[in-house]
Amino acid sequence: MKRTSMEGVACPVARSLDVIGDWWSMLIVRDAQLGLRRFGEFQKSLGVAKNILSQRLRHLVAHGILEVQPASDGSAWQEYVLTAKGHSLFPILVALGEWGREHCFQEGEARTELRDKAHGLPLKPLEVRAADGRLLSPQDTRVEQVPPER
Amino acid sequence: MKRTSMEGVACPVARSLDVIGDWWSMLIVRDAQLGLRRFGEFQKSLGVAKNILSQRLRHLVAHGILEVQPASDGSAWQEYVLTAKGHSLFPILVALGEWGREHCFQEGEARTELRDKAHGLPLKPLEVRAADGRLLSPQDTRVEQVPPER
DNA sequence: CTCGTTCGGTTTCATCATGAAACCAAATGA
């Protein structure tokens, strides 16, 4: 009866969600993106129960999104840092942030925003474009079966 | 002890996940994007338990992502269709799909892919850019506290 | 070196969410 898994499914969206689709994983990745590395830092930032955090970190390491490193400050503890695979989640975070900023706040609510470090300006909204550069809306797209690689 | 909510949190990513961060919501949105509208269609496509689907559809409607309409085929049933707010989740789906395609398949596994309907070509990879058009990596960005609107 | 504290977890247990299956009413349709 287990929680249903998308392992056998051919849809890449489902596959992604199977790996990072739980309540905490993307927030851990977000914090890692911001430079947090230590168990305690994540725990304090997220307010998540320690057993759950422990579970999630293990999961993310197992999936190659985080990796464990010796602490950078010379102590004997370890640190969790994003791998290249983890860093490539960046556009998902940006997309989630953009939607959240737009649709999940009341007027007058305090909020944070991801900005260009160089000028402190907001980012350009994400755009879905065709290979030739045309801006695409959902109706301009279609799901295709693709022959397996190799 | 309830599942922790991000309602009071100022981070737009957390807010988004609070609304669409569960295992099924984005998949329902994906299917809705593909044109599915009826309870039974979603149920068959996702293989989700009917009580859960019922719950999720109610949730998505409550959050203004789907809306209930009289059936388009003249029958007395109702249909669930995306609102503008729901359609604006498109970039998130694309980002998830892109990451999943890249990182969640073994060589030789069958998969699907979102393509440009016009030419059947794959989409251009998503890019995070600054307002002035510069391509940004995570290190080029920073989280800022933004004064509340209005 | 020694002892109290911090860090990074694991264990335990109560509670919530999920999933499977049975059940049901309204709409459909033969």
Next chain:
DNA sequence: TCATTTGGTTTCATGATGAAACCGAACGAG
């Protein structure tokens, strides 16, 4: 008219989550 389909709700067993207690290893002040 009556069986079937649709769109759910209810029930119940089980899995996941969260809070708190617990614990050993590392650290750090003296």
